[in-house]
Amino acid sequence: MLAKFRNLVINPGSTSTKIGVFDNETCIFEKTIRHQSDELNQFPSIIEQHMYRKHIILNQLDYEGINISKLSAVCARGGLLQPIEGGTYEVNEQMLTDLRIGYNGEHASNLGGIIANEIALNLNIPAYIVDPVVVDELAEIARYSGFSEIPRKSIFHALNQKAVARKVANDMNKQYEDLNFIVTHMGGGITVGAHQRGKVVDVNNGLHGEGPFSPERAGTVPAGDLIALCFSGQYYREEVMKKIVGQGGMMGYLHTSDAIEVERRIASGDEKAKEIYEAMAYQVAKEIGSMSAVLSGDVDRIVLTGGLAHGKSFTESIIRRINWIADTVVYPGEDELQALNAGVIRILRGEEIAKTYPN
Numbered sequence: 001m002l003a004k005f006r007n008l009v010i011n012p013g014s015t016s017t018k019i020g021v022f023d024n025e026t027c028i029f030e031k032t033i034r035h036q037s038d039e040l041n042q043f044p045s046i047i048e049q050h051m052y053r054k055h056i057i058l059n060q061l062d063y064e065g066i067n068i069s070k071l072s073a074v075c076a077r078g079g080l081l082q083p084i085e086g087g088t089y090e091v092n093e094q095m096l097t098d099l100r101i102g103y104n105g106e107h108a109s110n111l112g113g114i115i116a117n118e119i120a121l122n123l124n125i126p127a128y129i130v131d132p133v134v135v136d137e138l139a140e141i142a143r144y145s146g147f148s149e150i151p152r153k154s155i156f157h158a159l160n161q162k163a164v165a166r167k168v169a170n171d172m173n174k175q176y177e178d179l180n181f182i183v184t185h186m187g188g189g190i191t192v193g194a195h196q197r198g199k200v201v202d203v204n205n206g207l208h209g210e211g212p213f214s215p216e217r218a219g220t221v222p223a224g225d226l227i228a229l230c231f232s233g234q235y236y237r238e239e240v241m242k243k244i245v246g247q248g249g250m251m252g253y254l255h256t257s258d259a260i261e262v263e264r265r266i267a268s269g270d271e272k273a274k275e276i277y278e279a280m281a282y283q284v285a286k287e288i289g290s291m292s293a294v295l296s297g298d299v300d301r302i303v304l305t306g307g308l309a310h311g312k313s314f315t316e317s318i319i320r321r322i323n324w325i326a327d328t329v330v331y332p333g334e335d336e337l338q339a340l341n342a343g344v345i346r347i348l349r350g351e352e353i354a355k356t357y358p359n
Helices: 046-063 093-101 110-123 158-171 223-230 237-244 251-252 259-269 271-293 311-322 335-350
Strands: 006-012 018-024 027-035 073-077 088-090 127-130 180-186 188-198 199-203 299-307 328-332
Touching: 006 046, 006 110, 006 335, 018 046, 018 335, 027 046, 027 335, 046 110, 073 110, 073 335, 088 335, 093 110, 127 335, 158 180, 158 188, 158 199, 158 299, 158 328, 158 335, 180 271, 188 271, 199 259, 199 271, 223 237, 251 259, 251 271, 259 271, 259 311, 271 311, 299 311, 311 328
Parallel strands: 006 073, 073 127, 180 299, 299 328
Antiparallel strands: 006 018, 018 027, 088 127, 180 188, 188 199
């Protein structure tokens, strides 16, 4: 009989905090706590929100009648830490320091490990993070960009990509570490990873301009033209960055990042919307083709996941172009709370050993 573990998982976002309580793999409570702008604006920086958010989490759990003294562990989404290999990490002092200073940038996810640690300390239980966006398992050859001063970076949807890859392997009655996958996360940003025997050996940087364009991001753009734009005197640095991240991709072409809205436009006969949507699918397929070369054509499955995977016409457009490579499976959406809990459960059951930060 399996031991029973109860875990609290925390996923801080820019304007919300998602929390969940799990008994083993079963979610017994889930809540998205929305934060009003005027509440957050009182804090000079994101990291100074941690006490405010922690108290809201604890008050919510108390309101729901959840006895936190029964918790086995607390787990949070990892932040912009030093590059590390994938896995589950126990929170330690070095991690807390790097989260507080924003080692790789300021983001709400940096709050996760700090809040988890403070709650766990009071309960004398461990705190963890799982597969943060800075997971870096790139093959050395994949780090070369062609510009000697700028190596390629691994910044991608590691939590969902790794979690979905494990689900697919389980459905195949095999181990993730024994298979080769191409996993494509398609949301506000799009990342395509080559998973080789449990390691993401190549992946596009989905944040700062690599790979396919997405609902909100420009992806790879012609470098010379971008340089000319930067020095044209028309834009400040921050304005150019917004054109790449936030106002790029589908937003730049169609002035919306809502795929449902774009599909409505297509259904009503909007030819431009149809062409842009098809172009995005085309670029995703092209990136998948690139990753098949990384794996030398030895691909057990291609996996499409994330919010855009709900769009049947969008996924079909991709599959038509890549179905010659390998069988494609679609796992729409993402469940980050479940993925965080799964990472902790593997540790508590002794199936894996918690890693020490940094590697």
